[in-house]
Amino acid sequence: MTASHHDFVIVGGGSAGSVLANRLSEDPANRVLVLEAGRPDYAFDVFIHMPAALAFPIGSRFYDWKYESEPEPHMGGRRVYHARGKVLGGSSSVNGMIFQRGNPLDYERWAADPGMETWDHAHCLPYFKKMENCLAAASDDAFRGHDGPLVLERGPARGPLFGAFFAAVQEAGYPLTDDVNGYRQEGFAAFDRNVHEGRRLSAARAYLHPVMSRPNLEVKTFAYGTRILFEGDRAVGVRYARSGRRGTDTVRAGEVVLCGGAINSPQLLQLSGVGAAAELRALGIDVIADLPGVGENLQDHLEVYVQHACTQPVSMAPYFAMRKRPKVGLEWLLRKSGPGATNHFEAGGFVRSNEDVAYPNLMFHFLPIAVRYDGTLPPGGGGHGYQVHIGPMYSDARGTCKIVSDDPRKKPALRFNYLSTDQDRREWVEAIRVTRSILEAPAFEPFSGGELSPGKEVATDEQVLDWVARDAETALHPSCTARMGTDQRSVIDPLDMRVRGVQGLRVVDASVFPYVTNGNIYAPVMMTAEKAADLILGNTPLAAEPVEFYRHGESAAPVGA
């Protein structure tokens, strides 16, 4: 056993961990160590860096933690597969690269919880702007940033099928919007993405690699944090295992910052004695702090694909053919261009599916090809096709992430309780109804060869719900398992990211959200990490920016209009 000492030990070199590694090591006086369980994101690794290769790391033990849920009671006892990035950059090195901030009203909802006042949209906006360089936005756009490490390119979303999609949404009664991350989220538009000059721009590439040579920053890969070490109620270090080596090492820390993500951070807290006391004692774990909220409040997005055959040869299908792949790969390797240089998720939108919701509760992604995320083709598919991914965005279903053993190698039990609430089921029925109204609009008539999935035989509400239960996948947004707040079941202090009831320990990742946001959650994780860095360092936070944003039913003018 060896023991070194650092001011900050960051457990998890993923999305949030990369931001913190950068910001906490800006001051040369702070010695920062990152422990990352996964492998390095080698520069030659095409599966990570080529945007179109995004399906390859999923299910591979070289990149993926390969979780699955417990049997889901409302999905016929099905286990739902959950990929999580296990590599430098974490899930940002394997994700779909779609960049969505969520609706401004998501943060107003966060801020309505006691003690969460400084997490409203006005306080979060400057951190969203700090982290990004949005190439598509005007330089005076009050919502968008231009100097941050995350360069955002907007999907070109060109071609006959994208054209039909944008026409069809309007025929179905839904508006276009200029920028779903700007003044108005509601509507349909081309999406921003974490692709720059034809390569994935992961959090590691944007934040970590540019500062890797700092003498006060050390990054250890293949280093799996197995316990937080405490003296009394103070965290003083981390025990970790190195892949391929026997035994464990320890490192002493002034502060331990958990950035392992919404599954691993609550797991490590529980393994280390921070969680529901009775549950920990039952597993033979000494209790450091009785925090019943650890591993509770698990939230996620579920999604399905509605797929159509296409009667014209205008989809991306030919590029997916095995025989075309070497050419696509070669073009990307030589020029970082061509079909290998896109993440395919170039456009989509946000819809309110009923008049009860104040802001959009459904998200759509449109793809000019019919293929599942893992590369599976629909029955009768393989030819030209197109699809939307669709799902409710703020389901009221709540789940848990609980350890089942004191062995850090045993995966925690994940129970999402998808489809368990009336609201959830109602929104699913509405989601499919809205989707069909778009895909069956006149603009698609020249292209549609009929619905491949779920198919016309899935018609009634019961049939829709039955199909969703059989077919839906996670949209890969587990979150909220160590939520910020000040009530008894909260875990993290929103003012400084400290774990309640102990000292020297913080959590900064998707776990700390109180509620999942309306959209893909990478951007909110990165915003949270940028804001947390200031809170941890004791910097004066960026000044709030109270801008007007679109609210349905109110006629506020856009900023600058």
Ligand SMILES: Cc1cc2nc3c(=O)[nH]c(=O)nc-3n(C[C@H](O)[C@H](O)[C@H](O)COP(=O)(O)OP(=O)(O)OC[C@H]3O[C@@H](n4cnc5c(N)ncnc54)[C@H](O)[C@@H]3O)c2cc1C
């Ligand atoms: C396949 C996939 C596709 C997705 N697509 C999108 C998308 O297109 N757009 C979007 O916005 N969001 C997407 N998401 C979600 C988004 O990427 C994640 O929610 C977000 O990146 C999570 O950030 P994080 O910092 O919480 O965790 P992560 O980025 O997952 O980082 C956690 C890191 O900690 C490491 N780690 C965990 N435990 C330990 C330990 N004990 N010791 C050491 N290291 C540890 C992990 O290996 C990992 O590197 C996707 C996610 C996946 C998995």
